[in-house]
Amino acid sequence: QVQVVESGGGLVQAGESLRLSCTASGLTFDVYNMGWFRQAPGKEREGVSCISWSGGSQYYINSVKGRFTISRDNAKNTLYLQMNSLKPGDTAMYYCAACHKAWGTWRCETWTSKDGYWGQGTQVTVSS
Numbered sequence: 001q002v003q004v005v006e007s008g009g010g011l012v013q014a015g016e017s018l019r020l021s022c023t024a025s026g027l028t029f030d031v032y033n034m035g036w037f038r039q040a041p042g043k044e045r046e047g048v049s050c051i052s053w054s055g056g057s058q059y060y061i062n063s064v065k066g067r068f069t070i071s072r073d074n075a076k077n078t079l080y081l082q083m084n085s086l087k088p089g090d091t092a093m094y095y096c097a098a099c100h101k102a103w104g105t106w107r108c109e110t111w112t113s114k115d116g117y118w119g120q121g122t123q124v125t126v127s128s
Contacts (some may be wrong), residue, residue, distance in 0.1 A: 002026040002117045006096045009122030016086055020122060022079040022096030027117070030054075030074040033099050035108025036081045038092035038124075047109030048094070049081060053101045059109070063089070086126045093121040 008020040020036070033053050039045040049070040050059040058070050069082040079096055097108065099116035 002098075004096055004098055004117050004119035006094060006119045006122040009094060009124045011125045011127065012086055014087055014126055014128050016126075017082070017084045018086065018124060020081040020083065020094055020096075020124075022081075022119060024077050024079070024096075024098050024117070027098065027100075029072075029077040029098075031101050032116075033101055033106035033108065034070075034072060034079045035097050035099075035111060036070060036079070037095045037097060037108070037111075038090075039095070040092040043092075045095070047111065050106060050108035051079070052106040057106055059107055061109070083124070086124075088126045088128045090124060091126050092124060094124050095119055095121045 003025045006022045031053050035050040036048045037045050038048050048061050051070045051072055055072050067085045071080045096119045097116050
């Protein structure tokens with residue numbers, strides 16, 4: 001059974017940092033493209049950052065470029081999102097998703113809930 005579990009969220013002040021982790025089990029991690037998404041109250045879910053199965057390609061939504069870094073450790077079946085210089089606008093539930101490389105593009109911003117495997121989310125709250 002596939003499980004995707006996010007961790008590392010919390011309450012921080014503006015300007016501080018957090019590192020989110022996403023551990024996937026029950027699948028061959030190194031053939032899955034991975035992505036981080038977020039959804040704030042009253043807003044649609046958005047793809048924040050994506051990384052290809054090999055780690056060789058990354059994508060960031062404009063609002064986080066230069067502040068967030070996505071990475072993966074295939075030996076540990078773990079995806080990371082280093083978030084620096086956090087802003088109140090980054091407050092949201094953050095989700096991780098995994099899509100097999102054969103299922104389509106590594107550009108996760110086009111993925112829907114029907115695509116791949118999704119975690120339950122971890123809350124990030126940034127106070128001003």
